[in-house]
Amino acid sequence: DVKVTQSSRYLVKRTGEKVFLECVQDMDHENMFWYRQDPGLGLRLIYFSYDVKMKEKGDIPEGYSVSREKKERFSLILESASTNQTSMYLCATDDLLASGTQYFGPGTRLLVL
Amino acid sequence: GENVEQHPSTLSVQEGDSAVIKCTYSDSASNYFPWYKQELGKGPQLIIDIRSNVGEKKDQRIAVTLNKTAKHFSLHITETQPEDSAVYFCAASTGTGGFKTIFGAGTRLFVKA
Numbered sequence: 001d002v003k004v005t006q007s008s009r010y011l012v013k014r015t016g017e018k019v020f021l022e023c024v025q026d027m028d029h030e031n032m033f034w035y036r037q038d039p040g041l042g043l044r045l046i047y048f049s050y051d052v053k054m055k056e057k058g059d060i061p062e063g064y065s066v067s068r069e070k071k072e073r074f075s076l077i078l079e080s081a082s083t084n085q086t087s088m089y090l091c092a093t094d095d096l097l098a099s100g101t102q103y104f105g106p107g108t109r110l111l112v113l
Numbered sequence: 114g115e116n117v118e119q120h121p122s123t124l125s126v127q128e129g130d131s132a133v134i135k136c137t138y139s140d141s142a143s144n145y146f147p148w149y150k151q152e153l154g155k156g157p158q159l160i161i162d163i164r165s166n167v168g169e170k171k172d173q174r175i176a177v178t179l180n181k182t183a184k185h186f187s188l189h190i191t192e193t194q195p196e197d198s199a200v201y202f203c204a205a206s207t208g209t210g211g212f213k214t215i216f217g218a219g220t221r222l223f224v225k226a
Binding site: 040041042043044045059090100101102103104105106107 | 114147149155156206214219
């Protein structure tokens with residue numbers, strides 16, 4: 001089974017802090033994604049990566065950056081956290097050959113005060 | 114931009130009844146339609162999917178139908194059980210790799226015992 005783990009289940013940060021969310025997968029998948037989940041809005045793509053050191057902006061990249069130094073690890077960075085970034089963050093992976101099925105981590109619920 | 118509309122946003126059924134969730138997509142290039150179930154405190158998990166060359170697919174109590182002409186697809190759950198209570202997301206993807214997967218806003222299903 002694919003296992004996707006996220007470094008924290010819950011985080012509380014203050015406005016202006018730099019926040020790191022980490023995601024690790026154990027299935028050697030090429031693609032990794034960061035989504036943000038908000039009530040009534042579904043899952044919105046922040047960034048994705050299709051290879052080490054490669055990244056592409058998703059639909060809502062503003063205020064975020066990402067890092068993929070190793071194939072199994074994909075980090076989401078909030079350079080200066082703001083209250084409107086309070087949300088559930090979901091990491092996912094995707095096997096290029098499996099035609100689009102995504103495997104999600106358990107999520108990190110971030111509260112920015 | 115492209116989008117996926119999902120209805121209803123909340124659905125409450127009696128145990129043993131059927132539940133139907135409907136989605137409409139806008140990108141005619143979409144050819145892969147997964148459904149995910151998200152239980153409390155967990156990330157979404159794939160429960161069934163369908164490709165554009167198939168009109169219907171069934172897996173035990175769960176079925177999905179696709180009408181490509183109308184750009185509609187639906188999830189049907191029969192003989193619902195309390196453990197079916199969760200948030201369900203539909204999605205539409207334009208191909209392998211999940212690069213362009215758009216999710217619906219989600220349906221919260223309550224199954225009353």
